[in-house]
Amino acid sequence: MSRELLVVQRARKSFQTGKTKPLEYRIHQLKNLRRFISERQGDITEAVRRDLGKSENGTQLFETLGLEGEINLALEKLSEWAAPRMVEKNLLTISDEVYVQPEPLGVVLIIGAWNYPWAITLQPLVGAIAAGNAAVIKPSEVSSHSAKVMEELLPLYLDKDLYPVVTGGVSETQELLKQRFDHIFYTGGSAVGKIVMAAASCHLTPVTLELGGKSPCYIDKNCDIRVACRRITWGKFVNCGQTCIAPDFILCEPSVQSQVVEEIQKCIKEFYTDNPETFEDYGRIINQRHFKRLMALMEGSTVAVGGASDESQCYIAPTVLKDVTGDSKVMKEEIFGPLLPIITVSGVDEAIRFINEREKPLVIYVFSQDNKLIKRVIAETSSGALLANDCLVHFTVSALPFGGVGNSGMGCYHGRYGFDQLSHLRSCLIKQLKMEGVNSMRYPPHSAKKLGWARFFMLKQVNVCRLRRMALLATMAGLAAFLVKYLAIFVLDSTL
Structure with a gap:
């Protein structure tokens, strides 16, 4: 067995224990990731200096500050993101529990890029951890010093079975792409993006491709040049x-x-x-x-x-x-x-x-x-x-989805978009074994009368939140009317 296969198998086995499901565990791992960035800032800075000649201030500004911001946002909003999301119903399901439940996809492969070897590799990891996934992290071999530091130090802070770091070049990446993942997140060029997508198709694995392209800049002659x-x-x-x-x-x-x-x-x-x-x-x-x-x-x-x-x-x-x-x-x-x-x-x-x-x-x-x-x-x-x-x-605004379209990529991340990208948004409907008379319109034989009722009940959307607000307003209006009437009687009795 290849090293890459063993790593993936170990990550999947660990994921299948269910240990990533509780929000408390995800929060603990996110806090450990934040602690890694804080405590190992010197190691990160030196690695980026050796890879790209970037200064300490440049590394903090363009690599680690944004990462800390993403982690802090995920920690603050995780319970909200992971909660069931209520949806509108139709009249046929008005008495049912209908919602969307985010759930982990499974084992995610994150293939990073060399130009921002920390921000671009670890920001998707924030979304993967928050969504409850295991993740195999493959830093770019081109930024070799950053890859080495990541391989040596990240397992000291994160669960080494659930979040392993795999280093190496083209052959190691190719071996990883032969394995079955539940999602692949790749950042890089469009040529390699096509290879990643082709490999993913063998397992029907969904992909997020963060690519590039020739971004134009138009200057209007009448602006402040x-x-x-x-x-x-x-x-x-x-x-x-x-x-x-x-x-x-x-x-x-x-x-x-x-x-x-x-x-x-x-x-x-x-x-x-x-x-x-x-x-x-x-x-x-x-x-x-x-x-x-x-x-x-x-x-x-x-x-x-x-x-x-x-x-x-x-x-x-x-x-x-x-x-x-x-x-x-x-x-x-x-x-x-x-x-x-x-x-x-x-x-x-x-x-x-x-x-x-x-x-x-x-x-x-x-x-x-x-x-x-x-x-x-x-x-x-x-x-x-x-x-x-x-x-x-715009890259710094977590409320904006970051991603491309067409040749510049597919899928997006940052903030809640990263959480949703690496989650399965599961449709859930819970019906009671009651009111069978109402359900009978669905069953054969289908008469014209039944079809008419079905059209009415199934096509009429009901905004439950709006109904609740209306019911609350009606209750408050009724209470106000009662109080006015009671006060009027009290005042009349007092004057008499």
Whole structure:
């Protein structure tokens, strides 16, 4: 038996004992996960520094703070999320107990990504634990230092049978994908996403695919270009551009292109100094393979800002490219690095056409002071999310589902959406063995009269909560009327 098979079998056997069902157990594991993040912050920071050249502040801001927020939210809301959810009834079931009961799926496989090796791997784990599942955690082998720390230290805090960490490369991941899981949660590129989905189909396993794509950023010529470029610069070059929701390219009119270049150049200097290579908050490309891929993408485009590089350090400066078209090499794949192409369009009409002619992106960014223009882009395009007048920050809102559509992914998570994604929402109806006369309309022979009554009872929806409110109001009104009448009699008797 392979190591991966044994791990999955052990996780399933442990899950089948029912130990994850009680909310108290889930809460205990979530608190342990939070304690792991707090107590091992130094180990996490050092691992991310060695993987991506990220600073301590950068690691806390983009890796662990969001994780702590997700855990705290799950701890606060778990009893509400896991409770039976009442639903509307029809007249045929008005006296019955009808509700949706969230229940654990079973054993979940979480395949993490290397660009944010802690946040992207452990945030789905929060949802898996909260929903009462077992989870096999597969960190990316590309961020090898983070994977090693996760493998060594996480089992000291979480149940090692229910939440094992499996490290390794392609062969280990392939072996895991041969096993039967109850859900697979994958974050990465669309090419591997197709492989994951194909493997899952062998067991009819549902999948959540958090992919990427070329997220466009349209700048309206009438907006505050300075502010727009400041926010775009931050969103693009965070983590050295290795962010799935980073603006991939800019669309703007030719009349403002030079101003956009100038303002971004100023912001790069402000954020990363004259020499980003020596600035501690500007990271590195994950490895030389990706370094060479990014350098090749620049071929055929004009460098307007930046362009400096050092292969030995996997360093590429924040770079802006101009004279880019839809057929340029840099537009053939998701960039996932510190290269920002600018494509000129005649206006919002052409921008919308340009976006719609390509795969649906993970996010569309729009910078404009015109709400009608923003609403038009929302109405006439499709993407996992749309963010106007800022970058990345929608990821921090747990009340918003995070996920893609089409080529940028399927399924979503964050907050309650993560809990629901990794739960089975089970339909439950409990009927009493009474009132058989009412039920008789369902049974054959079916007369026209029976069919008429069935249509009335089955198609008439009843909002039970509304009926309860109406009954309460009626009771209060009756009580008020009684009190008024009683007071009137009391006052009349007193005057007499």
